Structures are given as structure tokens and as C-alpha cells.
Amino acid sequence: xxxxxxxxxxxxxxxAVVWVVVFALWPxxxxxxxxxxxxxxxxxxxxxxxxxxAALFSDARVWTSLGTTLAFTVACVPLLTFLPLLxxxxxxxxxxxxxxxxxxxxxxxxxSVVVVALIFxxxxxxxxxxxxxxxFLGLVQGPLPFLASRWGLIFTAVVLTVWKGLGYYMVVYLxxxxxxxxxxxxxxAMDGASAWRRFWSVTVPGVRGAMFLVSALITVSGMRVFSxxxxxxxxxxxxxxxxxxxxxxxxxxxxxxxxxxxxxxxLSVLLFLFTVGPLTLVAYLNNRPDSNAR
Numbered sequence: 001x002x003x004x005x006x007x008x009x010x011x012x013x014x015x016a017v018v019w020v021v022v023f024a025l026w027p028x029x030x031x032x033x034x035x036x037x038x039x040x041x042x043x044x045x046x047x048x049x050x051x052x053x054a055a056l057f058s059d060a061r062v063w064t065s066l067g068t069t070l071a072f073t074v075a076c077v078p079l080l081t082f083l084p085l086l087x088x089x090x091x092x093x094x095x096x097x098x099x100x101x102x103x104x105x106x107x108x109x110x111x112s113v114v115v116v117a118l119i120f121x122x123x124x125x126x127x128x129x130x131x132x133x134x135x136f137l138g139l140v141q142g143p144l145p146f147l148a149s150r151w152g153l154i155f156t157a158v159v160l161t162v163w164k165g166l167g168y169y170m171v172v173y174l175x176x177x178x179x180x181x182x183x184x185x186x187x188x189a190m191d192g193a194s195a196w197r198r199f200w201s202v203t204v205p206g207v208r209g210a211m212f213l214v215s216a217l218i219t220v221s222g223m224r225v226f227s228x229x230x231x232x233x234x235x236x237x238x239x240x241x242x243x244x245x246x247x248x249x250x251x252x253x254x255x256x257x258x259x260x261x262x263x264x265x266x267l268s269v270l271l272f273l274f275t276v277g278p279l280t281l282v283a284y285l286n287n288r289p290d291s292n293a294r
Contacts, residue, residue, distance in 0.1 A: 034265035041259050052266035062267070064242055065249040066274070068154060068229075072245065073222030075158045076165075080218045081211055083162065084169035089203070091170070092177050102174075106167035113164065117231035120160045121147065124232075147232055153243040157228040165221075169214050173207060180206035216279055223275045226251070246271045 035052055039045025056062050091102050108116065123129050124146035131143040146152040180203060188198045204211075226247040229237065237244030237252075244252065246267065254264025 031265045031268050034262050035269050037262045039261040039265075041257055041261060045262055048262065052263050053270075055263065056266060056270060061241065061244070061249060062246075062270075065237075065244045065246050068150070068243055069223055069225065069245045069247075069274075071154055072157060072161075072225050072229075073219060075154070076161050076222045077215055077218050079158070079162050080165050080169055081215050084166050084214070085173050085207065085211070087166055088170045088173035088177055089199075092174060102170075105170055108164045109167045111164070113227045114231055116160060116164055117228055120156060121232055124152075124156045148239065150238050150242040153229060153233055153238045156232055157225065160228050160232075161222075161225075165218075169217075172210055172214055176207040176210035177203070219278045220275055223271065223278075246274075 034045070036047060036049060037045035038048050038051075087105060091098055091105065121128075125131070126143040126145070126148065128146075130146070131140075134140045134144065135142070144152065146156050184202045184206070185198055188202055193201065224247055225245045229243055229245050230248055233243055237248055241252075250264045250267045250271070253260050253267065
């Protein structure tokens with residue numbers, strides 16, 4: 001550092017700082033400011049204090065979309081926290097041909113979420129492969145409303161998200177499993193511990209940090225769900241818009257020449273608060289002294 005001018009480090013980090021300020025910090029601050037106005041796309045709007053936030057609590061659409069978002073997130077978090085771990089355990093050992101299976105399991109991750117949603121729309125349609133197969137086998141008398149009901153859309157979106165995200169979180173767990181010493185498993189086996197006991201007492205503590213990371217990533221992704229429900233419902237949010245997520249509601253309220261940008265911004269701030277809350281809890285649990293000791 002003594003051989004360079006004081007401003008050289010700032011030149012190196014300058015592009016990244018500008019990017020964060022222009023595309024992250026400033027839009028966030030502007031959203032918070034707009035949430036206290038009645039701004040429209042073609043008008044600047046006036047200050048309305050907390051009117052937008054007060055209107056949120058009396059808007060039935062907000063509570064419906066919040067319930068949909070929370071239901072989707074609550075369903076995805078445990079599934080995408082534990083299933084990828086089991087998948088990682090299956091492909092963890094270096095045996096001939098295992099690279100093929102790792103690549104195969106990861107392949108859905110690189111596919112576009114819109115393309116995957118269109119495929120699932122074709123599979124779960126009332127005349128799609130799933131319904132036709134179930135009726136052919138005599139398991140159901142008529143088509144199941146996977147894409148024609150609120151909970152059917154949520155179920156289909158959860159299946160889509162789990163299928164697409166398994167490979168990504170599998171890689172995270174593979175990296176964590178590489179740091180779990182085999183001598184711990186060998187010592188536990190010599191003490192007579194069963195496979196399940198070794199998994200619960202050796203593997204799980206060894207990947208606890210990765211589990212917290214994965215659960216945090218899934219929580220953020222779940223609270224921001226948009227494309228899956230939007231494509232599956234063809235933009236309608238299902239019957240009466242009941243399967244609309246919070247992000248979909250923000251898009252519906254704020255888009256168009258008559259969009260309510262101030263109200264949409266208040267919705268965005270509400271979504272931010274509901275996302276930060278679980279992340280704060282996860283960070284607290286991960287950094288507890290007793291957690292680190294274990």
C-alpha cells in the first residue's frame with residue numbers, strides 16, 4: 001500500500017461500488033420514499049404519509065397473496081433443505097460413473113425457469129400427461145385441478161421449484177460434505193453406531209452451516225416467487241387471483257399507465273420486512289454460542 005497512492009484501492013473497487021449504489025441502494029431508497037406518496041407512472045405524486053401502509057391492512061388481496069407466498073415458502077424450505085442433502089450423500093462417494101449422475105442432477109438448474117414452468121404447465125394441465133395417466137390407471141375419475149385452483153397451483157409450483165433446485169443445493173452440500181472427516185464416521189462405526197446414528201450425529205453437525213445457508217437462500221427465493229406461479233397461472237394468479245404471490249401483486253398494482261407506484265412500493269417494503277425477519281432468525285440461530293460449540 002505504501003507504493004501506491006491512497007486512491008488506488010478506491011479505483012479498483014469503484015466499479016463495484018457504483019454498480020451497487022445505482023442498481024441496489026438507490027432503487028431501495030427510492031422505493032421507500034415512493035411508498036409514502038401516491039405516485040403514478042406519469043405523475044410525481046404527493047406525500048401521503050402512512051396512507052399506503054394503512055391501506056395494506058384493509059386490502060384482502062394483500063393477505064391472500066401473503067398467505068400464498070408463505071405457504072409456498074413453508075413448503076419449499078424443508079423439502080429443499082433435506083432432499084438435496086440426501087441426494088448429495090448418494091453421489092458423494094467417488095465411484096466410476098458418478099460424475100454422470102452429478103451432471104444429470106444438476107442439469108435442471110441451468111434450464112430457464114420459464115421454460116421449465118411451461119413444461120410443467122403441459123404436464124399438469126387438465127388434459128396433460130399427469131391427469132391422463134392417472135385417469136388411464138383408474139386412480140381418479142376426472143382431471144385433478146392442478147392449474148385450476150389455488151392450492152393446486154401452489155402444489156405444482158412447489159414441485160417445480162424442488163425439482164429445479166435440487167441440483168443447485170446438492171452442490172452446496174457436496175462442498176460441505178468434503179469437510180466432514182471420514183475418520184469421524186469410522187470412529188462412530190467402531191463404536192457400534194448405525195448408519196442412521198452416524199448420519200444424525202456426524203453428518204448433520206458437519207453440514208449444519210450449509211443447512212443454515214441453504215434454508216436462508218430458499219427463504220429469500222420463496223418470498224420472491226414470481227415466474228413459477230405467473231407462468232403456471234398464465235398471469236392470472238389462478239381463480240380470483242388467489243394464487244398470486246406478493247411479487248405478482250406488486251406487478252399487478254404497479255404496472256400500466258395508471259399503476260399505483262406508491263402503493264406498489266409499500267407492498268415491496270412489506271415484502272422486504274417479511275424476508276428480512278426469517279433471515280435474521282436464521283443468522284441468530286447459526287451464530288449462537290451453543291451452535292458454534294456443537
